[in-house]
Amino acid sequence: MASPSAPIEKKVTASSALAYLASLAGLAILGAVTDNPSLVSGMPDALEPFVLALVPAAASWIAGWAAPHTPRSDV
Template sequence: MAAPVETKVKASTAGAYLASFGLLEVLVEVQDHPLAIGFLPDAIEPFVLALVPAGIAFVSGWKARHTPRL
């Protein structure tokens, strides 16, 4: 019998999906805005922008409760 998927995994997956889906357009606009991240070198900008969805996934997984074990 397969073990249930933990609530933390579901929450972080949903957070990553919503962050990438909902914030993708915003991140593209920020990337093109010179005052927002223009102080960073061009080679580092994509990595910094990729931290936003990763951070949302981390926080949503961290805040969710563990699935009770039987």
């Protein structure tokens, strides 16, 4: 089990950033082609895609952190 202060690997951070950008693009396309672009009515329309795109990014970050990592030899 990893210690609580274990660093996050760069591959996990990169996958989270890519998931955020991909979902942001997908939500932008969805908002452009639907008649009602308001996905979450309580937020300003300009802010919605950015907030909603955090959900898959957070999910991939948590999954990457929880996944077993490649063992490293102590050098």
